[in-house]
Amino acid sequence: MQTSYEKAEAELTRNVYERMDDAELAQSIEALRAEVEEVKSLGLKLDMARGKPSPAQVNISRPMLDILTHDSDLTDEGIDCSNYGCFDGIPSARRLAGAFLGVPAEQTIVLGSSSLNIMQSVLIHYWEKGVPGYTPWCKLPRVKWLCPSPGYDRHFGLTQDLGIENIPVRMTDEGPDMDQVEYLCASDDSIKGMFCVPKYSNPTGITYSDETVRRLAVMKAAPDFRIVWDNAYAVHDLFDEGDQLLNIHDVAREVGNEDRILEVASTSKITFPGAGIAFFGSSPANVDEVARTLQVGLISANKLNQLMHARFLPDMAAVKAHMAKHAEFLRPRFEAVERKLTEGLGGLGCARWTHPRGGYFVSFDGPKGSAKRIWQLCSDMGVTLTPAGATWPGGNDPDDTNLRIAPTYPTVDELEQALDILVLATKLTSAELAQGERAA
Numbered sequence: 001m002q003t004s005y006e007k008a009e010a011e012l013t014r015n016v017y018e019r020m021d022d023a024e025l026a027q028s029i030e031a032l033r034a035e036v037e038e039v040k041s042l043g044l045k046l047d048m049a050r051g052k053p054s055p056a057q058v059n060i061s062r063p064m065l066d067i068l069t070h071d072s073d074l075t076d077e078g079i080d081c082s083n084y085g086c087f088d089g090i091p092s093a094r095r096l097a098g099a100f101l102g103v104p105a106e107q108t109i110v111l112g113s114s115s116l117n118i119m120q121s122v123l124i125h126y127w128e129k130g131v132p133g134y135t136p137w138c139k140l141p142r143v144k145w146l147c148p149s150p151g152y153d154r155h156f157g158l159t160q161d162l163g164i165e166n167i168p169v170r171m172t173d174e175g176p177d178m179d180q181v182e183y184l185c186a187s188d189d190s191i192k193g194m195f196c197v198p199k200y201s202n203p204t205g206i207t208y209s210d211e212t213v214r215r216l217a218v219m220k221a222a223p224d225f226r227i228v229w230d231n232a233y234a235v236h237d238l239f240d241e242g243d244q245l246l247n248i249h250d251v252a253r254e255v256g257n258e259d260r261i262l263e264v265a266s267t268s269k270i271t272f273p274g275a276g277i278a279f280f281g282s283s284p285a286n287v288d289e290v291a292r293t294l295q296v297g298l299i300s301a302n303k304l305n306q307l308m309h310a311r312f313l314p315d316m317a318a319v320k321a322h323m324a325k326h327a328e329f330l331r332p333r334f335e336a337v338e339r340k341l342t343e344g345l346g347g348l349g350c351a352r353w354t355h356p357r358g359g360y361f362v363s364f365d366g367p368k369g370s371a372k373r374i375w376q377l378c379s380d381m382g383v384t385l386t387p388a389g390a391t392w393p394g395g396n397d398p399d400d401t402n403l404r405i406a407p408t409y410p411t412v413d414e415l416e417q418a419l420d421i422l423v424l425a426t427k428l429t430s431a432e433l434a435q436g437e438r439a440a
Contacts, residue, residue, distance in 0.1 A: 015349035015367065017427075017434040025435055032428040036381060039421060044382030046418040051202070051360035052409045053269055053326075060325045061271040064312040068304060076310065081303035087295050090303050092310035093277060099316045100234055101263045101281035102247040108281045109291060111301045115264040115278040119228055120158050122262055122280070125293045126192075127162050131224035131259075132289060137164075137192055146184065146194030148176040150363055150391030150402045152202040155195040155230070166393035167191070171201070175208035178215045185221035193226040199245045200233035203391055203404035204363040205356020207243035217251040217260070229263040233359040235316075235323050236269065238331050242358050249281075258283040267309060269360065270322065277301075277309050333407040336415050337362050344423030350430035353405070362405040363391070364422070370429045371400045377425035383418045 017025060068074070074082045076090040088094065089110025097108035111118055130136035137143045145159040149168040156166050167184065170177045175198070185191055196216070198208040208216075216227060229248060237243070252258045259282070267276030280290070313319050338355065341364075345351045354363045366374055371388035378385055386404045389395040405422075407415050 015430055015434070016347075017350065017431040018437075020434070022438065025431060025438075029428065029431045029435060032424065032431060035424055036377065036428060039381040039424065042382070044417065044421075045384075046382055046410060046414050046421070047384045048406050048410065048415070048418050049384045049386050050409070051269075051406045053273060054329060054409050054411075057326055057329050057408070058272060060322070061312070064271060064308055067308050067311050074304065074307065076303075076307055079303070081307045084299050086303060087298065087300050088291065089301065090306050090310065092314070093306035096310055096313060096315070096319075097265075097279035097281060099319075100265045100279055101231065101249075103249050103263070103281040107284055107287050108279055109287060109294070110306055111278050111280065111294075111298075113266065113268060113274055113276045113278055113305075115230065115232065115266040115268070116154055116158075118264050118278055118280050119155075119230065119262075121294060122290055123158055123162065123228075125290055126224075126226065127164075129293065131226075132285075134224040137224075138162075140190065142190045144188065144191045146176075146181060146191060147393045148194070148196065148201070149393065150203055150397075150404070151195065152197060152230070153386070153390040153395075155197075155228070156393045159195075160394065164192075168393050168398075169194075171204055171206065173204075173206055175201070175206060175212035176216075178212055178219075182215065182219045185219055185225065189222040192222060192224060193228060195228050195230065197230050197232055198248070199231060199243060200236060200356055200359025202232070202359065203361035204354045205359045205361060206354065207245055207358075210246045213246040213248050214251050217248050217257055218255045221260075225260060226262055227260055229261050231263055231265045232269070234265055235319055236326070236360065237323065237358040238327050238334060239357060240324075253283075259286055262286065267313075270319070270326075271309060271312070275305070277306050330408060332412050333410075333415055334362070336412055337405060337407050337419060340416055340419035340423065344420065345426060348427070348430075351426050360406065360408050362407065364403045364405050365401040366403070366426050367430055367433055368399045368401055369433060370426070371397060371403050373429045373432070374422070374425045375403060377428060378418075378421055381421045381425070383421045385422075 076092050079086050079090050093110040094105040094108045097110050098105035127137045144165045144167050147156055147166045147168050148171050159166055169180050248261055252261050263281045266278035341353055350367055352365050375385055375388040389397045391402050391404055
């Protein structure tokens with residue numbers, strides 16, 4: 001049975017330009033190229049490249065800056081936040097981390113602002129020291145890592161930098177293709193892990209189904225196999241009723257695989273990007289093991305920042321109320337994406353896109369062989385997108401179809417202008433591809 005994503009892909013096999021006769025196609029290309037030149041003359045500079053909160057969103061968190069003053073109580077349940085110590089994080093921040101990650105507070109570590117940095121540190125730990133009882137990964141002849149694709153380019157960079165071989169696995173509207181994942185993991189012990197953004201995945205916006213989560217937790221894999229569970233958008237719902245994600249720790253614990261899961265999250269898109277707090281959560285054994293390595297180079301993270309965050313967001317009810325304010329800014333942007341793409345490309349058969357209910361991105365696909373040309377045309381017309389291919393390991397999208405739309409930072413007016421340009425670039429590229437196929 002085809003998924004909705006696969007059905008949309010099948011609809012791209014013969015688009016409106018491929019159905020035109022030669023004269024009509026040539027006229028369409030001429031008209032579209034004239035539109036491109038007209039847009040170029042406007043000298044626009046529009047940015048849809050990275051998933052950044054808009055300045056108005058960041059301002060939502062400004063009241064947090066008033067929480068700590070020169071005469072504030074700087075203790076947290078007996079911990080002096082103004083001095084050294086308390087490597088694992090202050091108690092109130094660890095409780096918040098546990099609520100985010102779905103593990104007990106004592107199975108968390110609260111660190112600096114970057115979950116990406118935590119992921120890198122943990123991967124380097126296993127690369128150099130290995131999982132207890134097993135060979136360090138750096139001493140193995142070959143180490144492979146599964147990368148659901150389209151996915152997050154910075155994830156792929158972490159493993160690539162260590163010399164690990166990134167293996168793409170296709171995304172479906174249920175999450176990673178689990179038939180492919182299970183086959184690869186069961187047949188190849190050199191596969192030591194995979195990346196997952198399980199809720200509102202980057203860039204598709206898909207939330208993993210319960211079945212996918214269960215299969216990831218229980219599947220056969222190398223004994224030192226690890227899943228980096230990057231729950232970056234755990235609370236980033238666009239609507240009151242957001243997607244629900246099954247707690248993978250609970251499932252993994254039931255089957256004795258709790259060491260498999262390495263979860264991270266942060267407040268970077270909740271409070272201040274680059275100045276939030278980041279969380280690590282895993283099994284008790286993993287937390288103890290990783291902490292021993294991290295403590296060599298870190299006495300404690302910024303506990304004053306932890307204290308400020310914990311007082312601003314004391315529980316998940318406060319987090320939900322805060323995120324509802326973010327959603328008020330984000331919903332019109334995601335609605336603009338849906339509206340503009342539907343108006344411009346709906347029914348033409350030359351594009352598909354995802355329809356997320358949260359997160360920060362929309363995944364966009366043109367015809368095979370189109371993404372680099374669409375990206376270049378958009379750039380020429382003043383729109384900056386994440387480079388074509390970036391959503392695949394090594395920047396190698398095998399079909400050259402995928403682009404990531406990041407609608408959060410521009411104003412709605414700027415976003416609509418940028419989307420109109422994306423539509424124009426997609427139409428011209430699709431028409432040129434159709435013409436090129438006839439000439440071949």
